[in-house]
Amino acid sequence: MHEFSLVEALFEEVDRWTRDHPTAVVESVRVRVGPLANVEPTIFRLAFEQLAALRTPTPRLELEEEPLTVACLNCGQVTEAVPQRLHCRQCGATDVRVQTGDRILLLSLTLLYPKSSFFVEDTRCEKPSP
Amino acid sequence: MRETITVNQDVLAARRAAADRFRTRMGDCGTLVVQLLSSPGAGKTTLLEATAQRLSQRWKVAILVGDLATDRDAQRLAPYAPTVQITTGGTCHLELPLIENAYAQLPPDRYDFLFVEDVGNLVCPASHDVGQHLRVIVQSVTEGDDKAGKYPKAFRTAQALVISKIDLLPHVPFMVDAAIEDAQAIQPHLEVFSVCALDHKGIAPWCRYLEKQREQMLHPVHAQPMTSAASHS
Numbered sequence: 001m002h003e004f005s006l007v008e009a010l011f012e013e014v015d016r017w018t019r020d021h022p023t024a025v026v027e028s029v030r031v032r033v034g035p036l037a038n039v040e041p042t043i044f045r046l047a048f049e050q051l052a053a054l055r056t057p058t059p060r061l062e063l064e065e066e067p068l069t070v071a072c073l074n075c076g077q078v079t080e081a082v083p084q085r086l087h088c089r090q091c092g093a094t095d096v097r098v099q100t101g102d103r104i105l106l107l108s109l110t111l112l113y114p115k116s117s118f119f120v121e122d123t124r125c126e127k128p129s130p
Numbered sequence: 131m132r133e134t135i136t137v138n139q140d141v142l143a144a145r146r147a148a149a150d151r152f153r154t155r156m157g158d159c160g161t162l163v164v165q166l167l168s169s170p171g172a173g174k175t176t177l178l179e180a181t182a183q184r185l186s187q188r189w190k191v192a193i194l195v196g197d198l199a200t201d202r203d204a205q206r207l208a209p210y211a212p213t214v215q216i217t218t219g220g221t222c223h224l225e226l227p228l229i230e231n232a233y234a235q236l237p238p239d240r241y242d243f244l245f246v247e248d249v250g251n252l253v254c255p256a257s258h259d260v261g262q263h264l265r266v267i268v269q270s271v272t273e274g275d276d277k278a279g280k281y282p283k284a285f286r287t288a289q290a291l292v293i294s295k296i297d298l299l300p301h302v303p304f305m306v307d308a309a310i311e312d313a314q315a316i317q318p319h320l321e322v323f324s325v326c327a328l329d330h331k332g333i334a335p336w337c338r339y340l341e342k343q344r345e346q347m348l349h350p351v352h353a354q355p356m357t358s359a360a361s362h363s
Contacts, residue, residue: 002222002223002253002254002257002258005221005223005225005254005258006141006142006257009141009142009144009145010141012144013137013139013141013143013144016144017135017137017139024133027132031141036282036283036286037257037283038253038254038256038257038283083279083282083283083286083316084278084279084282084312084315084316085315085316086282086286086315086316086317087315094314094315094318095318098286102283102286103140103141103142104140104141104142105138105139105140105141106137106138106139106140106141107136107137107138108134108135108136108137108138109134109135109137110132110133110134110135111132111133111134111135112131112132113131113132113133
């Protein structure tokens with residue numbers, strides 16, 4: 001159940017990015033995980049829901065899959081791989097660097113600014129008609 | 131108003147940076163941090179008993195050992211090296227703050243080797259960089275030769291594999307070559323050692339490897355750069 005710890009790390013990152021937006025609330029969090037990230041999506045969602053419930057409003061999780069790709073240190077090609085056999089599909093070399101698919105990537109955050117939208121609406125109402 | 135901020139940030143990057151700072155601090159003190167990962171019962175503690183017994187004849191060794199409950203492992207290891215038990219109370223892996231707290235409880239000294247025995251689990255600890263220089267998988271012959279394919283993250287992020295309990299090979303259907311081939315299909319640079327820690331068979335080359343790794347950490351001119359085990363896969 002290390003997904004709870006990983007989701008805690010996700011919210012630490014979310015808070016870092018929203019520090020400069022004090023009036024904003026997080027509406028949704030877009031995350032991409034790969035097969036070598038050691039994340040079970042169902043448990044990750046469950047952990048997210050439980051930790052997100054402590055926030056108002058409750059942010060939504062958009063979870064995407066990232067393909068596992070390796071960059072070959074022999075021929076330079078980037079090809080898809082499976083976790084059990086990390087090799088270059090072009091030349092067969094096993095000396096490869098994992099390019100994608102081994103991480104939990106925070107792609108983007110959607111923020112809502114409830115106070116400022118209220119302020120804009122209110123100002124518009126008070127504007128005298130020309 | 132609604133705004134979407136593009137981030138594209140690895141969620142564990144900040145924690146990895148903290149682990150890098152700990153790794154550098156330990157390296158600057160001349161301490162090689164070795165993390166041991168395995169399934170429960172693979173023989174991590176027995177391997178550490180034999181390893182600490184041998185290394186402590188020449189080097190200063192300290193051990194941090196993680197378990198869900200009890201301090202039994204610390205009691206076993208204490209005769210060979212200063213040991214601090216980390217009791218996680220149900221958490222399935224160790225994380226850097228636990229390591230830093232436990233390290234602070236060791237008798238103040240300049241250690242040459244700091245061993246971190248993680249909680250017996252090949253899944254969760256693999257995702258967490260605890261500031262180790264070396265990640266070592268211990269795989270016993272009693273658990274089957276197909277472990278690597280089942281736990282690719284742990285094997286991919288490791289630098290060495292210790293095949294343990296080899297005295298039982300005549301009694302179990304474990305193919306050493308198949309296990310190594312499976313592991314090296316995931317991590318081709320894996321160094322492999324076969325040991326029976328109970329009678330110290332294979333402990334000498336394993337300890338020489340650790341000494342060489344520490345030497346390369348101290349004098350990295352002709353050596354492979356020491357990198358974060360968990361971050362560079």
